[in-house]
Amino acid sequence: MILADALVKTFAGKTAVDRVSFQVRQGEVLGFLGPNGAGKSTTMRMIAGCLEPDGGRAAVAGFDSAMQRRQAQSQLGYLPEGAPAYPAMTPRGFVRFSLRARGFSGAGLEAAAELALARASLGAAAERPIGTLSKGYKRRAALAAAIAHDPLVLILDEPTDGLDPNQKDGVRALITAMAPDKAIIISTHLLDEVEAICTRAILIAGGRVMADETPGALAKLGPQGDLPSAFRALTAPSGEVISHRPGRRAT
Numbered sequence: 001m002i003l004a005d006a007l008v009k010t011f012a013g014k015t016a017v018d019r020v021s022f023q024v025r026q027g028e029v030l031g032f033l034g035p036n037g038a039g040k041s042t043t044m045r046m047i048a049g050c051l052e053p054d055g056g057r058a059a060v061a062g063f064d065s066a067m068q069r070r071q072a073q074s075q076l077g078y079l080p081e082g083a084p085a086y087p088a089m090t091p092r093g094f095v096r097f098s099l100r101a102r103g104f105s106g107a108g109l110e111a112a113a114e115l116a117l118a119r120a121s122l123g124a125a126a127e128r129p130i131g132t133l134s135k136g137y138k139r140r141a142a143l144a145a146a147i148a149h150d151p152l153v154l155i156l157d158e159p160t161d162g163l164d165p166n167q168k169d170g171v172r173a174l175i176t177a178m179a180p181d182k183a184i185i186i187s188t189h190l191l192d193e194v195e196a197i198c199t200r201a202i203l204i205a206g207g208r209v210m211a212d213e214t215p216g217a218l219a220k221l222g223p224q225g226d227l228p229s230a231f232r233a234l235t236a237p238s239g240e241v242i243s244h245r246p247g248r249r250a251t
């Protein structure tokens with residue numbers, strides 16, 4: 001359902017993403033790991049059709065992210081970094097606005113908005129201006145808008161960033177509950193999050209895929225047999241590509 005095929009992106013002569021390839025199929029939750037500046041967000045932005053690749057291609061549900069952007073984005077829920085939203089809108093207003101932009105109306109729009117607000121556990125915060133909300137609630141408002149149209153593919157850039165431990169657990173449970181019907185990519189710096197919810201993990205450093213494994217197999221690549229030591233070993237500046245499991249076919 002998600003295809004990244006030799007994606008390349010260069011900023012001012014510096015290669016941020018260097019021939020990144022992988023595929024994600026329905027039911028998979030792919031954890032995207034790597035140090036700061038590794039190229040995770042840039043890769044996700046290219047898949048989401050928000051940034052044109054300089055080389056290679058990306059596709060969502062069979063639609064090219066750049067050439068068939070509208071069709072690709074209709075199948076996609078994308079949560080970018082931070083909490084992009086309109087500060088004067090309430091979360092309810094923002095979710096409804098997002099649904100209207102996707103062609104929802106009437107009872108279908110109301111039902112989808114209610115479900116998304118409930119799934120993101122906005123509670124009473126759904127009625128307050130987003131600009132007045134805490135970071136965690138802002139993030140959940142953006143998450144509600146990303147999932148409201150029940151897309152086949154979710155790309156979530158640090159979905160639990162800024163959330164307290166209870167909220168983190170809630171969002172992780174939500175991702176797990178949605179997973180069987182969808183293909184999901186999350187980026188995270190939290191290795192326990194990868195163990196908790198990801199079926200697969202890609203480690204990226206210097207714009208290159210350094211490993212593509214199940215979380216258990218990735219942990220075994222570390223000298224201590226755990227994810228932190230694997231992360232350190234594989235993201236050291238002199239790191240070589242030591243493991244790459246070939247991606248599966250997109251569906």
Ligand SMILES: Nc1ncnc2c1ncn2[C@@H]1O[C@H](COP(=O)(O)OP(=O)(O)OP(=O)(O)O)[C@@H](O)[C@H]1O
Nearest residue numbers: 011012015016034035036037038039040041042043
């Ligand atoms: N719009 C831009 N203009 C110039 N350079 C950029 C731009 N976006 C990203 N970069 C650079 O590309 C590289 C990869 O950035 P990216 O945000 O993809 O990393 P990341 O893995 O998501 O990092 P983090 O974990 O800190 O979010 C970095 O060197 C970054 O400075």
